[in-house]
Amino acid sequence: MAPVLFSGPPGATAQQRSEALKERVYVTFTTLAVTIAVERDSEHATVGGAALTLLLTVVGTLLAVFVADVTAHMVRDSSLPSRAELTHLAYVSFGSLGVLLAPMAILGLSALGVLELAPALRLIAVALVATLMVVTLFAVRRLRVRPRLKILVLAIMAVLGLAVLALELAIH
Numbered sequence: 001m002a003p004v005l006f007s008g009p010p011g012a013t014a015q016q017r018s019e020a021l022k023e024r025v026y027v028t029f030t031t032l033a034v035t036i037a038v039e040r041d042s043e044h045a046t047v048g049g050a051a052l053t054l055l056l057t058v059v060g061t062l063l064a065v066f067v068a069d070v071t072a073h074m075v076r077d078s079s080l081p082s083r084a085e086l087t088h089l090a091y092v093s094f095g096s097l098g099v100l101l102a103p104m105a106i107l108g109l110s111a112l113g114v115l116e117l118a119p120a121l122r123l124i125a126v127a128l129v130a131t132l133m134v135v136t137l138f139a140v141r142r143l144r145v146r147p148r149l150k151i152l153v154l155a156i157m158a159v160l161g162l163a164v165l166a167l168e169l170a171i172h
């Protein structure tokens with residue numbers, strides 16, 4: 001069984017899992033872009049500054065998503081979300097906070113002097129790309145298609161993830 005991190009809370013519908021997965025992918029790419037930007041300027045950065053930048057980026061992004069989802073619900077339904085709907089919107093938005101676990105652990109190692117900041121930021125980028133692959137793997141395993149098509153989807157997602165990484169590196 002997949003952990004809640006990837007499968008959603010108990011009783012989550014496929015639609016709810018899909019929304020949470022989409023948000024997780026988006027936030028992971030956002031965190032990757034910020035990590036690359038901080039790494040490009042790592043000679044002037046500090047571990048604390050990098051951690052704060054990543055934390056504020058993720059929390060700010062998730063707050064923006066939550067506000068947008070609540071507003072969209074009000075426009076669509078002409079009502080405030082019910083308690084169940086609000087719980088779901090909060091799960092979709094804030095369930096992606098887990099994207100910070102690996103980066104903060106790696107930055108913790110850097111703060112302890114185990115890693116220099118620049119290599120720590122590169123390691124974070126690799127961990128985030130790996131996170132994207134794991135999230136995609138959990139999504140693909142549910143597909144009702146032949147195994148070779150699942151592998152093809154994973155390969156395509158890997159290529160697209162690497163293409164996004166290459167574009168972000170070129171921009172920064």
